[in-house]
């Protein structure tokens with residue numbers, strides 16, 4: 281595991297056009313990201329102190345925008361076979377600085393919310409519970425330095441069904457299944 285920018289992760293500043301009526305921003309333009317289209321959009325609110333993840337998906341990529349509040353995004357690239365080549369990265373998305381972030385599938389991710397936050401995200405294929413693999417957010421193999429040791433977690437994220445190695449094995453198996461029959 282090394283720290284640094286992860287291949288395929290895109291973060292883009294949005295231009296806000298403000299005038300006497302209010303403001304307009306372009307949120308998504310197809311050629312900003314390398315995925316053909318998003319099949320689903322979710323709107324989520326999270327209370328301060330919450331952490332969601334760490335999860336990884338076999339085929340869908342995520343496209344994320346914070347509407348209000350702040351989100352600390354922990355990323356870890358599971359794609360390389362060599363553990364030493366798997367990079368980790370922490371990013372902050374703050375509604376005060378409008379941005380979008382694109383997370384390719386195969387990059388596992390967790391979201392920590394230091395304040396109450398509302399965000400939207402697009403999924404490049406429809407969500408399915410069976411396509412969610414995850415591990416504990418504080419597994420040292422993720423190389424993610426979260427600013428808390430006591431976040432609010434879902435029961436699934438508190439005691440995930442898989443550890444880091446099992447998560448990667450499950451992700452790799454389902455990724456190759458999807459590659460065979462898309």
Ligand SMILES: Cc1cn([C@H]2C[C@H](O)[C@@H](COP(=O)(O)OP(=O)(O)O[C@H]3O[C@@H](C)C(=O)[C@@H](O)[C@H]3O)O2)c(=O)[nH]c1=O
Nearest residue numbers: 322332333334335336342389390391407408412434436
């Ligand atoms: C993600 C999702 C959840 N749900 C349901 C399942 C459950 O009853 C409830 C809450 O879901 P979860 O606890 O899985 O939500 P959450 O822990 O926020 O899951 C999300 O975590 C982040 C880190 C991601 O990467 C996302 O892709 C997704 O995995 O909403 C849907 O109906 N559709 C969806 O697209």
